[in-house]
Amino acid sequence: MEPTSIREGTTEKMSLTTKVVIGMVLGLIFGILLNVIDSPFINEHLVDGLFAMIGKMFINALKMLVVPLVVFSLICGVAGIGDIRLLGRVGGLAFALYITTTAIAITLAIALATIIGPGSGFDMSGISVSGLAAKQAPSVWDVFAAIIPTNPIAAFADGKMLQIIFYVIIIGIAALMLGDRSNDFVKACEYMNELMMKVVEIVMMFAPYGVFCLIAKTFAEQGIELFLPVIAYVATLVSALFLHLFVTLMVMLRLLAGLDPFTFMTKIRPAQIFAFSTASSNATIPITFRCVTQRIGADNSVASFTVPFGATINMDGTAIMQGVATVFLANVYGVELGIVGYLTVIGLAVLASIGTAGVPGVGLVMLTMVLSQVGLPIEGIAIILGVDRLMDMIRTVVNITGDAVVSTIVAKREGKLDMDVFNDPEAGVITSDEFEIDTEAEARLASAAHPHNDP
DSSP states (O other), rough: OOGGGGGTTGGGSOOOHHHHHHHHHHHHHHHHHHHOOOOOOIIIOOOIIIIIHHHHHHHHHHHHHHHHHHHHHHHHHHHHOHHHHHHHHHHHHHHHHHHHHHHHHHHHHHHHHHHHHHTTTTTOOOOOOEEEEEEEEHOOOOOOHSOSSOOOOHHHTTTTTHHHHHHHHHHHHHHHHHHHGGHHHHHHHHHHHHHHHHHHHHHHHHHHHHHHHHHHHHHHHHHHGGGGGGGGHHHHHHHHHHHHIIHHHHHHHHHOOOOHHHHHHHHHHHHHHHHHOOOOTTTHHHHHHHHHIIOOOBBBHHHHHHHHHEEEEEEEEHHHHHHHHHHHHHHHHHHHOOOHHHHHHHHHHHHHHOOOOOOOOOOHHHHHHHHTTTTGGGHHHHHHHHHHHHHHHHHHHHHHHHHHHHHHHHHHTTBOHHHOOOOOOOOTTBBBTTTOHHHHHHHHHHHHOOOOOOO
């Protein structure tokens, strides 16, 4: 049997990304329909039952991949770079770009919100909130001191990504210093990295169904009418997010890497879809990593560091939300922040983004810290609480796109971007029969390749 027969008809199959988009659109339509019907029985057994269960299972499956994928890919990346000085250059450039994009994002958000002025004349009657407490603003010294884990095992168990990244980089550097004695260790990590990518492919088999359930549940619960009281806030926030996504990040990509933004956006689309569905930068790490390496062409040695690093410290979308929300609530309560207040918001947002978990809803926790520091009532969060889930989905798309842009820029500037892959529209595309395995054919191929076992 010819090897090509195992994948016969692959090019005629629907791509996984297309199937996920279909699942997302159907989930949107079905969710809005269920919201209009508003049946207690359907809500209990379908929306909060079956949809919630499948959606949570899919999110848990994605999160299951994050820590082992980051560990093994990062070790392979450090070993692949092979030069500690080059590793420092890559890390320094990535950190500078991430902090810069976050600062630009929140400055843009505050400027746009100041011009539009959302929240003026808003009626606060009937708005109440409970269970929210202000988060204490960390000092810059506490932020950087917390990077070093006191207990690496606890950091792995709790999924503290910045501590995990620091510890694994130290392990990788130590392996480099041991020289040839680390060869077996590195080979084992390379095997585990390939194994984890196969696990990613297995999880992706169920992506269209998981995405459908997540989107359907969200819109069945939220509906469209929640947008009406805060339409100015939503419009300003979405405008700022899209402006940063399609202008700021794409201009940086063109100026710093000389790459075509349209091609890049086409290549990163699968990760954006998953980010929108999960509202979690961390849960999207496996898909972002796959897109950056296999679709865009960044070398594993760069992407294995910059992608998880970005998912941990790069919160452009979240910073934009904080800027718009702060201006909105300042207008609602009639508080004049002034230049000092706005600079405080910018500084806090950039500082808080370092080490903040990339999980759904974390933006609201960070917002309580910002509001308390500029003298705005924490209770104001209740006004935007209803629409935050949908806004979280959009800002997560901005977050992971920023991660991919910086990863691509760093790879290009270090000469570790495969332009043939970047320019190939079919590179890294997963088709619907990608996972169909003809066991007998595979066995025959394996037998032909290895006619006998080595002693």
